[in-house]
Amino acid sequence: MMTTKYCCPNCKTNRSRFNxxxxxxxxxxxxxxxGETIEQFESMEDAGPFHTTYNGPxxxxxxxxCGLIEDEHTFIKFGEK
Known part of the structure; x- marks a missing residue:
């Protein structure tokens, strides 16, 4: 695990307790x-041309x-201040 300082952008005081x-x-x-699963694909190539690859974080x-859930970069940026 990488060493990174976090700070919550919402409560602005928490620098130590995160999930x-x-x-x-x-x-x-x-x-x-x-809604039943018909098929689960091992790789995105198997999913076919109409299945978009997940590109989220x-x-x-x-x-x-406070329970705020955000992208890791948001917490890192506030931790640099």
């Missing part, structure tokens, strides 16, 4: 009527004091 949320995207195809941070 680190690692996001893992799973490409699936669902039945439109039941791989990590989000939650403030352990």
């Amino acid at each position: 680190i949320i690692d996001q893992i995207a799973h490409a699936v195809r669902l039945d439109p009527q039941s 791989s990590r989000r941070i939650q403030c352990g004091s």
Whole structure:
């Protein structure tokens, strides 16, 4: 794990209590009527041309004091101040 200073942009005082949320995207195809998983793809190449690749953040941070959840870069920028 990388050493990075965080500060909550909402409560502006918390610099020590955070929840680190690692996001893992799973490409699936669902039945439109039941919502049941029809197919789960091992790689994005298998998903086909009409399935967009997930391009969101791989990590989000939650403030352990006020509960704000944001992109990790937001907490890092406030931690640099």
